[in-house]
Amino acid sequence: MGKPSEGYREIDHTADWALHVWAHDLESLFGQAALGMYALAETVLQTEPRITRRIKIETRDLESLIVGFLNELLFISEQDIYGFDTFDISVKKYKLSGEISGSQIISQKKEIKAVTYHALEIKHSKNGFEVQIVFDV
């Protein structure tokens, strides 16, 4: 059985956490990275009521865009206690825009301090995109 066309997997890192994320396009890669991050933090969301937020980020390169996107989600989870599971976004060059929806966070077991640039490189192959992301916890 082959690897599903998109997803994330936790990889070993002595002190912090790292995720391997892959997807057929950039939009799904960003969405999967977000889902992976919430899973690492053991975030549990309420089913209702659902909320939607508009999101717009522009950076100098693609790696900064994924770091900026995930840091934005961390900020919202701490400030407004919202988490997201649906990402209707478009990634054009170094601009991300669109709508993300989710709901209130019921519980979160782990604290993620930040998303790092450590060995960060979004790789493009014939099967799509992949990236390895290290989080400071």
Added chain:
Amino acid sequence: MMRMQDMQKINEYEWEIPVSFRSDMRVPVRIFATRRLLESVMQEKSLEQAVNAATLPGLVGRVLVMPDMHQGYGFPIGGVAATRYPDGVISPGAIGYDINCGVRLLSSKVEFEAVEDRLEHLATALDKYCPSGVGVKGDIRLTTKELDQVCRQGARWGLSRGYASDADLQRCEEFGTLDGADPDKVSQRAKQRGRPQLGTLGAGNHFIEVDVVEKIFDSEAARTLGLQEGFLAVQIHCGSRGFGHQICTDYVREFQGAIQRYNIKLPDRELVCAPLDSPEGQSYLAAMRAAANYAFANRQVLAYYARQAFEEVLGGRVNNWHLNQVYDIAHNMGKIESHKINGKNIKVCVHRKGATRAFGPGSPGLPPEYSKIGQPVLVPGSMGTASWVLVGTEQSMTRSFGSTCHGAGRVMSRRKAKKTIRGERLLKELESRGIHIRAGSLPGLAEEAPQAYKDVDAVVETVSGAGIAKKVARLRPVAVIKG
């Protein structure tokens, strides 16, 4: 991957990776470790990360790695790097997201045997008074103006609010206040995160612990520090919370552009940096100092809460239940200091990430009463194992930019710890050894299990053997509060 043969053995406790190892290294890497500790990190990336750190522009001397090293996310944990002031660089990633994460130690005149039956209550009271957990907010809601005061004044802010005493401030690294902090260099986002979090412990490896002073190794220093065998002490381990995390996040992002402007080539983007005398470097320095002051104030408020807990549980039951400040030190910080290099005193920015300042006797900036013994160094062990109190030495001044180790250092990944260690079982085991635990999350507890860390005693033996710190006392935990 690094191999043992890439390292030159200097002596039993020191190893060196010469600049010839990789063409982009500017200085050698000096590792303080026994062969055994060194072998334990060969499978991971800490030494490779130290070699990467050795490429930073303006480095002087050597990049140092302490025996509690483990891989980080750019700069190794346990790393020390000094850059020439003002034309060398400052790197936010070489200081870390938790700016001024550090340890405060309080001593007491409470005899363990006299209060053994009250420890359960003490753990509960500490847990009640000291807010902890993921994203936790505290009882203090700072206004924008008050937060600016915290940024500028650090622990001193607590004086006017009744959280601190002069004696507390006297016994702090930098007397609890770093000069040169500028809240205007801090983003609104960081301030928004910082306002509700002062006086909170957070989660992860942060804790408040009640210890018993188990053994004294240097009676004169212990007497000076107020540590006595068989008596209780309290350790507080935490940092600048979301405020510091956001400041580091902001500047790591901003410096991605700075390295292009200053034409700096680096092997890892997390090491991004800017010259100390550049506008970018100066802004980060001022913002980092604001976060450092926030962390000093945070530990000050938590010390106040710990005192309330002691008063509630032990007040009237023993003659003296007061907690006296021993010292407060940072282990993630960038400091402008003067060090002797090749016989000449020069001004440098010392980056310490997972490393502690360890100034020797007679150094400037020590409280007068500690001048003779040297600066206290607080080395928390992993949960359930010993912690150590050390002092800086003359050798730490000449050989390690006045720095030494900061803890036990992880050996097992959080993923593996989570998979192999059951939180509930660990809790029972620790309780059966007489350690009262209050933990916000059982999986979180498992990740911090003693098995996931190096042996803190072996780390301390190494720095003491190498001469870059001297043993004063060993502490044994009896109550641990974790987020």
